[in-house]
Amino acid sequence: MVENTFGKICTYDQVKPLFKDNQSILFGGFGGVGTPPGLVNLILETNVQNLLLIGNDAGFPNIGIGKIVTAKRARKMIVSHIGSNPNAGAFMQNGELEIEFSPQGTLVERIRAGGMGLGGVLTDIGLDAEFVNQGKQVVALDNKKYLVEPALTAEIAIVYAKQCDPYGNLVFDKSARNTNPLIAMAGAITIVEADEIVPLDALNPEHIVTPGAFVDYIVPSKGVDWKWAWETVFDKH
């Protein structure tokens, strides 16, 4: 039995009231890998609408954040890619969903800046790209030009971790780490879904990727409940 020393370990019912209409939500994950499955289902169970979803991509129609997109709960996404979720493309075309594309490396750096308490980042990526530089300030520094890319934060961040201790110290699992440590730092409220909740001292302080100071709530994961694209391909053969 893990002691709930910091009061952060919760049930899904306890964190449910945190989700509200019109909220901004940062989500971890890359093509659904590393997106917290239980928290995605929780958002679907609540009736919250008009969400602003910020993360790497739109997942797949029935995978990761894609499930929330498919259920038409989002009014806007800030992402680098929606190609794997045709629903996102269709809703964008018919005007139901606004999409702000940000180059992937710029996007995660904007989130990192938000999490680090900075106002934004300077980058030369997209300086000449009409879909990226629109309305953005250009500054010169040491005779080089940079685009000013504003930091991103959100009211809630949903994170998927491999292990979490009662303080919220996090360790991730291989490529399911991806944007999770960045997302974890940039939410006004950060909720972690962990495959394993371990006692204090179970994690080596040298190996902790995200310090628990960034984490507000912890819920236990039951793991992924969707079928991956590669499993579906295998089924067809």
Place this chain on the structure above:
Amino acid sequence: MGMGDGIRQTLAKRAAEEISDGMLVNLGIGIPSLVPDYLPKGHNVMFHAENGIVGISHSPPYEEADEHLCNAGGYPITVKSGASYCDSAVAFGMIRRGLVDVTILGALQVSEAGDLANWIVPGKRVPGMGGAMELAAKANKVIVLMNHTDKNGQSKLLKTCTLPLTAKRCVHMVITDLGVFSVRETGLILTDLYEPYTVEEVRKRTEASFDVAEQLRILQK
């Protein structure tokens, strides 16, 4: 991409010649992912993925697939000795800092100046740029693998790209089903030609102008 299996392998095999031991290499999805099959056994090339992996190895058999160990295309992979995981920001730091030696990717259009368009067809196909802008602009060598012409038979090697650019003057080499082009300061140069095509046939099917290397290499498919 609508390319026959044999041609896909041929392009991947040619691209593999551009990779040597010690390099850090990022591969796009599709044909570029076939490139490692043509590297010598026991090579010391490290493959990088935008989702935070350095040291990707082969695809596992289905039963051994780990849902938390996938490449940027979302397919299960394994890692080799010396591999590491990082977050997405660090993965892109490696790209922007110029630590990625080679990136191999697909394209919709390439201009004779080496401009690349591979992320959007306005009003038609708008998937988003993903990590293509960083890879195209910052990898030390950008190799494009693509069909020489689109499905309407139009040249994809153009004087000027008509689609929105991913990055300007970034492509170093273009490998198509007709031949291999190098992008130089002075323009394109055809360095390799696939049998049974002739230079004249390539010219007919190419909108961009190009020179022909003095020692044109003839490749078999």
